[in-house]
Structures are given as structure tokens and as C-alpha cells.
Amino acid sequence: MPHGSAQPEHPLSLIKTACSNCNLRELCLPFGLSLEELERIDDLVSTRRRIKRGDHLYRAGETFDAIYAIRAGFFKTDVLLEDGREQVTGFQMAGELLGLDGISTEHHTCNAVALEDSEICAIPFAKLETLSREIHTLQHHFHKVMSREIVRDHGVMMLLGTMRAEERLAAFLLNLSQRFTARGFSHTEFYLRMTREEIGSYLGLKLETVSRAFSKFQEEGYIAVQQKHIRILNVAGLKALMNHRTC
Amino acid sequence: MPHGSAQPEHPLSLIKTACSNCNLRELCLPFGLSLEELERIDDLVSTRRRIKRGDHLYRAGETFDAIYAIRAGFFKTDVLLEDGREQVTGFQMAGELLGLDGISTEHHTCNAVALEDSEICAIPFAKLETLSREIHTLQHHFHKVMSREIVRDHGVMMLLGTMRAEERLAAFLLNLSQRFTARGFSHTEFYLRMTREEIGSYLGLKLETVSRAFSKFQEEGYIAVQQKHIRILNVAGLKALMNHRTC
């Protein structure tokens, strides 16, 4: 099978995708829908697409017409300033939605990049609005998802505005751990898909500071790190680190 | 007129509020609606309420059932950590919406405090969802407003994550200036409604740093400050300060 072309037409695009038999439905947009409703939204998802590691799902400035549900894989979203400074605005995993920022201006306002080979479902936004006029549960859940994104952003603002480096990294690890758990992965052991630099950008720190904080956590027995492989040895310890203003 | 009671029943609550003759309609939720549609949403806004300076519109933890449109005045929203640290997540002015964060969990996740005597319209959320199933324009605009909030939050993350103190303050002043303009106020001269400490909390800085940055801007002729009274003398200068990484 050839695999060098820039934008290959993956056979997956032709496969009929069905929310009704997707095992992520309880994490994703269809959450809370009845069986009957589930079947009605099956044709909401028009396309399934593979995105290779390093490729963009969309770029800032492109016109917006769909939001994307992650079926498998891992993404980052980032915003670039003219002078080259980058801010990673989030890391997204299976079951989470990408592209909500584009609704506002009908143009994407950030870049979405796959951090590992991934697979997404495209949800044409016009269709979603039509269907959510008919299915109250869908409408309400969509509003909740957007609101949850706002709450998450406030959490990041809190982190960036009030926490010190080690508190930020602890919060970050605990957040990842919790989201992996919700997806049936280990609470305490996982591979990071992003570089120290990307973590740093997200947390408002330089990569060296992130690296040092990892080493410190290891010295103190909170975690075991080997490159991107993380084992959390003392969840309570990390939590304590966040709450008390101990130095 | 007595005015010492804690929660006085203001006569305004009884006045029939009408979006159709509100002069903020082009900034607020009814944006883009036809005359006919405008009249249909008039009974969306159930209550008008006055909030005195320093009073809460809502508090974190309270159950959510309405979003609020600011008719007049000025608010801040903030999140408090258990250890007392505060993060101001935003400043809101006339025509802007408050409470979107509450949709997610059906509980408010932050506090909304009036920074001057203010007046709000309560929009019961269930009603809004019902009506937006019938009026496409309303549905679409509401989605845009939520998305805009997400984009705004990403801007703040960028600010907190990548900018230095003076860049942050410049960005803040330019943002305020632009929003005042949209409301028909002066581009270049305004009163701040918040303290240095609140600005600092929003920008992830200590109040002393904010104060010093104001003084620096004044020395360099970008602005004239006297307490809360600000005059911007050199908009281009402030913009340049943000873009170039000059130190």
C-alpha cells in the first residue's frame, strides 16, 4: 500500500461511520441520546478521516464549516503570534471535539495538529445546527460541551495566572491522568504524546523549566519519568503540591 | 426612598423589558434578528434587575438557570482557589453576556461581581433553548457568542502564557479601548472600573507591577494616568510594544 502521498484518499472516507455503534459515544457529542435519537444522528457524521502524526487537521485562517470529533489519537491546538511566539491552547484526545473556536468568525482561529496518527469524524456545522433544532437532547448536550470548554479555559487561566511552575506541571499531569482514566487507560502510567517544549508552551514555561520540574518530581518520589513515559507514584503528593502554597 | 435593605425589590423588575427597543440589541444576543424575530424574543427576557456596586450577580456553586445580558454597568468574573488565590477571568460591559460557564454543570463555576451600579436582563436558559430551536438566527448567533468567548479565552491564555508585563498591560488597555469604542464611548479616554489588584489578577501580575507599568507608559508618553482615569496618547506606540519583542 502506497503511503508517501501528501493528501491520500484513505479508504476510511468511504466507510459508513455510525455514532450508534461507536464506543466513544458516551464521551462524545451523542452523550445522553436515546437509541432512536442515536440512529437519527448517524448521518450527521459525513466523513471519517485519518490524520498522520505532524499533519494539520486545520489551520488558523481557513474557513470553518465543520467541527471534528476525535475517534482515535491525540491533538494539540495552538495560536501563533506574528513574531513567532506560540501558545498551545490545549491537548485533545479521543471523544473530544475540535474546532469550536471557528464558529465565532466562520474561520478557524487556531491550528490543530495531530501528535500521533489519528482519526477524526467531521461534523458539518450547518447539519449539527439543523439536527439540534429537532433533537433537544443533542442541542442541550452541545451547549454543555461548549460551556465545558469555557470552564476548561478558565482553569487554564487560573493555572497560568496564579500557579508556580511545579504546581502547573502537577495540575497538568493530574488532568491527563484523569482524562486517560475516563477512556479506560491506566490512572498512573502513560506516554506523553507531546514534547517538553509543547508542554512548556501550554503551561507558560520554558522547556528547561518543565524538564527540571520533572526531575524534581522524580527525585521526590512523586513520579518516575523516562523521556515520554510517565508513571505516577504518589497522586496524593502531587495534589498536595497544588493546593498548599508551600515552597 | 429606603436603600439599606439587602435584596430590595427594585421597581425595575416589574417594567416590561423589550429587546426590540433596546439600544444594545446590535451588540447583544438579538444581533442580526429581523424585526419580526425581535418581537418574538421580547418575552425571552423575563427580569431586569439592578445590581449595586460590590454585589454579586451570582456566586460559584449556585445552581444555574439563566444567563445574563448586561444592560448597563460593568462586571468582573473570578474564580477562587481553596487557598484564597483569586483569578479574575474577565471584565464584562454593556451588551455582553454573563453565566455561559454555568451551562456545563448546571452550576455557576465563577463569581460575577458588579464593579459599578449595574443593570442586567435575566434570560432563562430553558427558554433560550426553546426559542433558538424556532429561530435559526438566534440559535446561530448564540453559538457564535459562545464560540467568541472561547476565542477570547484563548487570547487571554496567549497573553498569560507568552507576554511580559508591559505587553500584557498594553494588550489590556487596547482591548478596553476597542470595546468602549464599540459602545460609542471615547477611543482614548476612559475610567477604569477595577483596582490595580483586579487588573493584576486578570493579567497574572502583582498590583505593584501593574502600577509600575502604568507609570512607565506615562513616562514614555504613551498614556496619561491619574488613578483610574486613563488617556491614551499614542495608540500606535502601545500596539508596537505588543508586537515587537523589544526590551
Added chain:
DNA sequence: AATAGCGGTTGACATGGATCAATCGAAAGC
């Protein structure tokens, strides 16, 4: 008009994290 109190300004000093630089180690390409 006098006074209390809070918000703002300014200075001196401390420090957390940035910066610069060298080295190491793992993964990828030849």
C-alpha cells in the same frame, strides 16, 4: 473641615524561572 481608610505609587531587595551553553540519549535516515 477634619479624619480614617483604602487604593495607588515608589523604593530596596529577593528569587523563580529564563537564558545560554554543553552534553547526553534515543530515534530516524542512509
Added chain:
DNA sequence: GCTTTCGATTGATCCATGTCAACCGCTATT
């Protein structure tokens, strides 16, 4: 299998911002 390259680690030093403290000057209250 060897080499190249990129990401991670660690050390030394610097600097922007935080911290502590004194003082100033509005504004509001009596």
C-alpha cells in the same frame, strides 16, 4: 550498523517580576 538529528537533561548565570515596606493622596464619612 553507523551517523545524523532532535529532544531531553543539567549547570551557570541573569533578569523580570515578586516581596516587603514606607508613604502618598483620593474619597468618603462624620
